[in-house]
Amino acid sequence: MVERDAGTTEGKAGITRRRFTLGVLVASLLGAAGSVLTLLKVLSPEKQGGGYVTTIRPGDRLVYARGGETGVTVRASSMKVGDAVLVYPSSKASNPANLVQLIRLKETDLKPPTNIGLTDQGFVAYSAICTHLGCTVSWVENQKSPDASYTECFCHNSIFDPARGAKVMGGPAPIPLAQIGVKVTGEGALIFTSDFTGPIGPQV
Ligand code: FES
Structure with missing residues (x-):
């Protein structure tokens, strides 16, 4: 025992x-x-979703991504209320995940869930890559009423409201376009001030 x-x-x-x-x-x-x-x-680098990886950093200068002025610094004075352009951070155009749509709206038209702290003088910016399947979004301008303009992805007709955090107004996109901070410098150029507020690229 x-x-x-x-x-x-x-x-x-x-x-x-x-x-x-x-x-x-x-x-x-x-x-x-x-x-x-x-x-x-x-x-x-931080992965942002859908396999897209952005390399935008605060302080990067915004340059035109399309047209005759490709690569030229975007100046605040060159855009009126209701205008929108596609931009890249300077010297980082080789990464398609960096493509951004810069829009100028009336400051008073910007409403939540837009992060107002990431806007300046009515300039607001979002990822230009549709959250459905990754096409590049376009600007649908309403010249008679600039505040009725909107962002659309023509691949499958997703519509985003730029005055309200790019929330989805229609179509198959599952989530809004991620916002990114911008500001006007003392010299009148535009620079990024933050990373994207959410995932970019296809989320399906
Ligand atoms: S890729 Fe944009 S709506 Fe389908």
Whole structure:
């Protein structure tokens, strides 16, 4: 009886030791995996969804992405209320995930969920990549009534309201276009002031 008790105690001690060792091993492996993930996060740009990775950083200058002025700095004075243009951050046009639609609206027309703190003098900017399947969005201008203008993706007719955080007004796009901060500098140029507020690219 005494010997059996001793054996049982020894057996329990052995199991406890093995469990402890296994626990330490698992904890070490988890710790190592965490370190690797942290390292990967530091080394690679932030993933924004749909496989699109943007490299826009605060302070990047906005330049025209289309037309005869491609690559030229966008100046606030060149856009009136109701205008919209496609832009890239300067020297980063090779990354299509960086394409942005810059719009000028009446400041008083900008309503939540637009992040007003990320706008300046009526300038508001959103990712130009449709959240449905990734086509480039277009501007549908209403010249008689600029505040009735809107953003549309002609691939499958998703419509976004630029005055209200680019929320989806129609079509298959599942979520709004992500907003990005812009501001007018003392010299009248436009620069980015933030990262995108949400995921960019297709979300289906
Ligand atoms: S890709 Fe834009 S609506 Fe389908």
